[in-house]
Amino acid sequence: xxxxxxxxxxxxxxxxxxxxxxxxxxxxxxxxxxxxxxxxxxxxxxxxxxxxxxxxxxxxxxxxxxxxxxxxxxxxxxxxxxxxxxxxxxxxxxxxxxxxxxxxxxxxxxxxxxxxxxxxxxxxxxxxxxxxxxxxxxxxxxxxxxxxxxxxxxxxxxxxxxxxxxxxxxxxxxxxxxxxx
Amino acid sequence: xxxxxxxxxxxxxxxxxxxxxxxxxxxxxxxxxxxxxxxxxxxxxxxxxxxxxxxxxxxxxxxxxxxxxxxxxxxxxxxxxxxxxxxxxxxx
Numbered sequence: 001x002x003x004x005x006x007x008x009x010x011x012x013x014x015x016x017x018x019x020x021x022x023x024x025x026x027x028x029x030x031x032x033x034x035x036x037x038x039x040x041x042x043x044x045x046x047x048x049x050x051x052x053x054x055x056x057x058x059x060x061x062x063x064x065x066x067x068x069x070x071x072x073x074x075x076x077x078x079x080x081x082x083x084x085x086x087x088x089x090x091x092x093x094x095x096x097x098x099x100x101x102x103x104x105x106x107x108x109x110x111x112x113x114x115x116x117x118x119x120x121x122x123x124x125x126x127x128x129x130x131x132x133x134x135x136x137x138x139x140x141x142x143x144x145x146x147x148x149x150x151x152x153x154x155x156x157x158x159x160x161x162x163x164x165x166x167x168x169x170x171x172x173x174x175x176x177x178x179x180x181x
Numbered sequence: 182x183x184x185x186x187x188x189x190x191x192x193x194x195x196x197x198x199x200x201x202x203x204x205x206x207x208x209x210x211x212x213x214x215x216x217x218x219x220x221x222x223x224x225x226x227x228x229x230x231x232x233x234x235x236x237x238x239x240x241x242x243x244x245x246x247x248x249x250x251x252x253x254x255x256x257x258x259x260x261x262x263x264x265x266x267x268x269x270x271x272x273x
Contacts, residue, residue, distance in 0.1 A: 054188040054242065070188060070242040070264075119193035132189065134196055134240035 009101040009159040017170035018177055020107025020148075022163070028102040030153070031075040031085070032068065032094045039090035040071070046086045047075070057130045057143060066130045068141055074153075100141075101159035105166065106149040109173050114150065116169040118142065125150075136165050182255070187262045188242040196240040202226075203233035203247050206263065229253055235263070 006027055014023035035043040035051065044051030044065070050058040052067040059065075063077035074096070075085075085093060105113060111122050117135050120142070127146030134140055138161065141153040154162045182194040202225050209217040226232070230253055236246045245263040250256065 055190065070244045119195055132241050133192070139240060 009156045010163060012163065015167055015170070016107075017167075018107070018109040018174040020105065020109040020113060020170060020173075022166055022170060023104050023106075024163075025102040025104060025151075028097060028100060028153075029077065030096045030100055030102075032072060032092075032096050033065070033075055033089075034072045034092040036090045036092070037071075043089060043091045046089055049075075052130070055129055055131055057128055059128075064143075066141065066143055067132070068130075069132050074141065099156055100153045101156045101162065103152045103154075103162065103166070104145075104149065105152060106145070108148055109170070109177075110148045110150055112173045113166065113169045114142075116172065117165060122150075135162055138162055182257075184236065184246070184248060184257060185260050186238050186241060186244065186246065187260060188244055189238065192238070192241060196238060197246075198237040198239040200235040200237060200245075203235055205235060206247070231258065 008024060008026035010024045011026070012024060014021050016022075033043060033047075040051040044058070047063075047065065049060050049063060049065040052058045052065050052073055054067055057064055057066045061077075063075065066074045066076055068074045111125070114120075114122055118133055118140065120131055120133050122142075122144070125144035127144060129144040131142045131144075132140070133142060135142075135152065135154055138154045138158045143151040143153075145151060152162070152166075183191050184194065184197055185191045204221065204225065207221070209221050231249060231251050233247055233249050236248050238244045238246060247259075247261045247263050248257065249259040249261075251258060
């Protein structure tokens with residue numbers, strides 16, 4: 001067996017513009033849970049987390065179940081591991097930890113930055129909401145953390161493009177602020 | 182243009198992929214005559230007014246949607262989940 005080394009998608013230091021910080025969460029644990037037809041509530045009960053309604057997140061302790069599309073949610077958290085799931089879960093399960101890059105964007109201008117890239121009105125976004133949408137042309141799972149914070153998931157293969165586009169949007173928001181100051 | 186996805190809510194057009202006329206949902210039965218297949222595959226109305234077509238919520242929940250819209254006024258009259266009401270409420 002080759003010796004595999006877990007490496008972050010980017011391994012970069014956080015950047016800050018206009019008091020808003022973009023950072024990478026290095027090695028996220030993400031398990032996709034797709035319940036069999038009609039089994040969403042049973043799957044939620046087995047996991048100890050309500051299966052999330054569209055555009056929502058359910059949380060318990062350090063684990064979160066994030067709505068990620070029709071009949072699918074992502075189990076995210078330090079303890080999320082396919083090995084610790086209950087036996088006989090009525091769902092299709094896949095470990096997608098190495099397929100996604102997880103970024104955080106936190107600060108007073110986070111909504112303005114995302115407005116340049118994401119076709120959603122996030123001004124009233126609250127903790128407990130999650131959206132499946134687009135970041136530019138890239139697929140996006142966007143989790144609202146409340147108080148100007150967001151967690152973004154996009155495909156790991158697009159990590160550098162995502163980082164570049166978000167950082168550029170941050171710089172432009174900062175430049176616009178400097179003009180109006 | 183915005184479509185109100187039954188799962189996700191009102192979303193921008195760029196999240197969706199256009200497939201074609203909703204006629205694709207009425208697939209001929211096995212053993213149907215060639216004329217029925219010709220009609221199904223190739224013959225389409227081109228109405229000035231209300232029409233129905235299929236859209237895929239590609240950058241969203243991955244639902245297939247049947248959209249009823251008016252080609253004259255550009256009004257969106259209805260957006261339904263092709264998989265049915267259960268899927269639209271997240272139960273399926």
